[in-house]
Amino acid sequence: MATEKLYYQDQYIRNFTTKVQKLDIDESGRTYAVLNETAFYPTGGGQPHDTGKLNDVTVYDVEEVEGEIRHYIEGPMEIGTECVGQLDWERRFDHMQQHAGQHILSAAFEDTYGYKTVSFHLGKETCSIDLEVEELTDGVSFDVEKIANNIILENRPIEAKWVTEHELANYSLRKKLSVSDNIRLVIIPDFDYNGCGGTHPNSTGQVNAIKILHWEKQKKNIRVFFVSGNRMIKQLHEKQHVIGGLTSLLSAPQEQLVRATGKVLQQTKHLEKTVDELKLALIKYEAKELIDGTGLAPGRKTMKVIFKNRPMKELQLLAKSIMKETSSTLIVLLSENESKFQLVCARTDDLDMNMNQLIKQVLPMINGKGGGNNQVAQGGGDTILPAEQLMKALERFIES
Structure with missing residues (x-):
């Protein structure tokens, strides 16, 4: 084929004269031209296609289909048009x-x-x-x-x-x-x-x-x-x-960057551990404040708290801290985070209630997912109703 000879044997050709033999549209609606000769390489053999122009019309893709080289174009052309092909030489x-x-x-x-x-x-x-x-x-x-x-x-x-x-x-x-x-x-x-x-x-x-x-x-x-x-x-x-x-940020020459980066990572891990310990201490303090502030009376009681933008991990830690500091208590912690609810239901050891069953009764109300075990369950869903309304629904299920 003439097309094979031209684009294979003259690797360094950049511009060439050719004629449009065929114009058509493929099954995806893309217009393509078939030329009597071409220097455009079609995708194949692990190598991508060439791009370029035919006169002023952009060629953005080239493929060999059923023995013909299809030049996919972005503008109008006519059959029989003589044109100059120009390869994007930097790409080639x-x-x-x-x-x-x-x-x-x-x-x-x-x-x-x-x-x-x-x-x-x-x-x-x-x-x-x-x-x-x-x-x-x-x-x-x-x-x-x-x-x-x-x-x-x-x-x-x-x-x-x-x-x-x-x-x-x-x-x-x-x-x-x-x-x-x-x-x-x-x-x-x-x-x-x-x-x-x-x-x-x-x-x-x-x-x-x-x-x-x-x-x-x-x-x-x-x-x-x-x-x-x-x-x-x-x-x-x-x-x-x-x-x-990195040399500027770490104040270290290139040959010491690995060592300097390792030192920074170790310091970061230490700081993260310290932050986690401080967060846990604050959550324990918060749990005690909630218990003292609620004034829970003897007998079975329910602690219900609504938060804004509290991550699930913090809700879980807070629930566990409350469980350790009190007895006969059912804990419901709800956080409204932008367009999502986060919910934790928990109970102390001395109560007989299934938290997994409880949470699964309200999750459908918020298109939610979640679960857990008899003692602790968690889940989340969409804020398609007010937080107070969701909490009241939980109260009804608890009392029923």
């Missing part, structure tokens, strides 16, 4: 750097440690490969990254070659091909031989550099995240900006 060259970087990195992993690449993803900010291995160490990562960057420094040629199935015997391919015709190889001599339809620069030197960022476990594989070329410079700039900010 970025994809070329990332894709070639993946070839180099995958070859370095396999040649040095036997770790095969089973998939590749070229993302908007970072790229990733999945390695057929269950773990990866810092030493292996550093070693492979160094080998990959040495290949880049050597500025080896990157060749694209169309071959027949019979000619494949002349090449040591890294993986089995999925096609038997229109076979295109991407070759870094004496290093990597791959069947690939993506776009790449003419030499490894144009990849500029590769940096492994981090990795994570993915089922039985390891997913390695990396960047190449201009993305690496961008990552370095962003990280340096963050490090500069």
Whole structure:
């Protein structure tokens, strides 16, 4: 196909002349044009599509569907129109750097440690490969990254070659091909031989550099995240900006940031523990004040309190503190938090009443959910009625 020849064999084409052969709308209502020749790369092989313009009309997506290259456009066009195609070159060259970087990195992993690449993803900010291995160490990562960057420094040629199935015997391919015709190889001599339809620069030197960022476990594989070329410079700039900010905030040089951050985290944990202890002391004091202020008489009694913006954890701690300081007491604590109710029902050990059953009688009134056990239950719901009305409903259920 003419389209294959143009966008595959001339990697560095930026502008080209073409003609609109077909205009149509796909099943999702998007308008697309099919051209007699194109330099726009369609999504495939782990690589995203090109973008750009046809005359002044924006091309925002490119896909290969049923053997035709569809250019999804944002403006009007007519069949037979001769137009100039213009690629977004910054995007195209970025994809070329990332894709070639993946070839180099995958070859370095396999040649040095036997770790095969089973998939590749070229993302908007970072790229990733999945390695057929269950773990990866810092030493292996550093070693492979160094080998990959040495290949880049050597500025080896990157060749694209169309071959027949019979000619494949002349090449040591890294993986089995999925096609038997229109076979295109991407070759870094004496290093990597791959069947690939993506776009790449003419030499490894144009990849500029590769940096492994981090990795994570993915089922039985390891997913390695990396960047190449201009993305690496961008990552370095962003990280340096963050490090500069941390250096200023922590009053520590870059090489001491980990230690300084660890010290701050330890101090924060200590302060959080102190705050929690003080909160608990205040809640115990509040519980005593509520008991004294309510003037609970001997015999079974009910303590009902409505709060504003009290979190569930505080209501639970307060209920437990009251339970420890009194007897024969049923406790109902209700908090109205913006558009939500928080509710805790509890009783002392010497009462025989099921709090789980009690709370579940009122939760439907507020579209609520919750539950608990015989002694303590909690839940929440929507503030679709006044707090006082909800409390009165609870009183009725308690007295019934």
